[in-house]
Amino acid sequence: ARSHPFYGQGHQAGIETEQQRYSVYMAFDVTSPVASDLQVLLARWSGAIAQMMKGLPIGAVEPEGSSAVALDTGEAYDLSPASLTVTVGFGPKLFDDRFGLAAKRPRLLADLPDLPSDQLQADLSGGDLSLQACADDPQVAYHAIRDLVRMAQGVASTRWTVLGFGRASAGKGQSTPRNLMGFKDGTRNIKDAADFDRFVWVDDDQPWTRGGSYQIVRKIQMNIETWDAAGIGDQQDVFGRTKAVGAPLGGKKEFDAPDFAKRSGDAPVIPVTSHVALAAHENNGGVKILRRGYNYTDGLNRYGQLDAGLLFIAYVNDPQHFIALQTRLGRVDRLNEYIQHIGSGVFFTPRAPGPGRYIGQELFT
Numbered sequence: 218a219r220s221h222p223f224y225g226q227g228h229q230a231g232i233e234t235e236q237q238r239y240s241v242y243m244a245f246d247v248t249s250p251v252a253s254d255l256q257v258l259l260a261r262w263s264g265a266i267a268q269m270m271k272g273l274p275i276g277a278v279e280p281e282g283s284s285a286v287a288l289d290t291g292e293a294y295d296l297s298p299a300s301l302t303v304t305v306g307f308g309p310k311l312f313d314d315r316f317g318l319a320a321k322r323p324r325l326l327a328d329l330p331d332l333p334s335d336q337l338q339a340d341l342s343g344g345d346l347s348l349q350a351c352a353d354d355p356q357v358a359y360h361a362i363r364d365l366v367r368m369a370q371g372v373a374s375t376r377w378t379v380l381g382f383g384r385a386s387a388g389k390g391q392s393t394p395r396n397l398m399g400f401k402d403g404t405r406n407i408k409d410a411a412d413f414d415r416f417v418w419v420d421d422d423q424p425w426t427r428g429g430s431y432q433i434v435r436k437i438q439m440n441i442e443t444w445d446a447a448g449i450g451d452q453q454d455v456f457g458r459t460k461a462v463g464a465p466l467g468g469k470k471e472f473d474a475p476d477f478a479k480r481s482g483d484a485p486v487i488p489v490t491s492h493v494a495l496a497a498h499e500n501n502g503g504v505k506i507l508r509r510g511y512n513y514t515d516g517l518n519r520y521g522q523l524d525a526g527l528l529f530i531a532y533v534n535d536p537q538h539f540i541a542l543q544t545r546l547g548r549v550d551r552l553n554e555y556i557q558h559i560g561s562g563v564f565f566t567p568r569a570p571g572p573g574r575y576i577g578q579e580l581f582t
């Protein structure tokens with residue numbers, strides 16, 4: 218079974234890493250006003266994450282003495298590392314005055330502005346810290362978050378969480394999975410190292426931020442029943458791609474280049490308000506974003522309808538790239554008829570700590 222290293226000189230795991238099948242995402246509020254509490258939490262989290270990524274428990278599962286409380290909750294004890302990664306993020310409010318970290322704020326880390334067609338719920342948005350656990354075994358991902366929550370007691374409290382049951386994007390060399398609308402998702406994702414350097418990794422800021430990235434998270438609910446009742450022609454026009462093969466309209470194969478100029482009679486073959494026409498780098502000044510999202514479900518809503526969607530996660534070296542794109546999509550994307558953005562967050566995910574160090578250590582020195 219695969220295991221990824223937590224420590225290193227480079228980027229944090231879980232961003233460029235080949236995308237695992239499952240994920241648990243959680244955002245926290247730091248409740249302690251004491252900077253050293255935050256510091257100790259980050260140090261303890263780092264040690265624990267490093268252990269769990271190796272597939273090891275974070276302490277005794279069966280401690281000595283019948284009244285002793287186990288350090289590790291145990292449900293991943295016999296399981297392999299399952300490619301676990303836990304990616305840690307810092308929210309904008311961590312750099313307000315309260316911890317004396319204002320001078321360390323990543324240059325572009327700020328709350329996202331209100332965006333067109335936002336229907337955000339406060340209890341699904343924001344946070345001071347984020348954890349994204351991804352693994353090829355859902356129990357391994359859940360165990361990691363659960364044990365990290367436990368360590369945070371008295372310092373940080375849980376704010377919102379999303380359980381992702383299937384990957385909805387593709388990295389280099391990976392097959393393209395499908396989102397809950399039945400379409401291939403991740404076909405034209407960032408895959409080349411040169412694009413990572415250009416669009417994902419930060420390198421023009423304070424030294425401690427270099428090699429990090431900004432994580433943008435959006436909980437996007439889908440109107441599944443309405444979607445499922447839509448004709449196939451409409452569905453394909455919404456995305457600008459075919460459903461089974463995932464080819465751009467007017468093309469034949471999944472990886473054919475979309476031809477936005479191709480016309481049939483008066484109209485472009487790929488509608489101008491289709492999702493890919495609006496989102497493609499060719500039509501956005503060359504800008505690309507890394508997508509690393511997951512399909513989620515919360516069961517049924519109170520009307521008995523399927524409550525599910527996409528936990529959209531993007532990594533960018535400038536949040537403005539996402540903001541500009543979503544401003545455009547939020548106004549005219551044909552997909553809007555079938556989705557609502559209900560949760561949102563922005564976090565800075567620093568590079569990995571070197572051996573013997575912990576994540577964010579540079580904040581306190």
Ligand code: HEM
Binds near residue numbers: 475492526
């Ligand atoms: C492409 C689905 C939201 C940005 C695609 C594709 C699908 C898709 C099926 C085509 C395949 C591909 O190249 O990956 C969805 C669904 C969404 C959603 C179901 C919401 C529930 C978003 C949002 C953004 C975004 C919020 C950014 C603000 C992109 C980009 C592409 C893309 C940049 C690549 C376009 C290209 O270069 O051809 N999406 N998407 N998507 N999407 Fe989305």
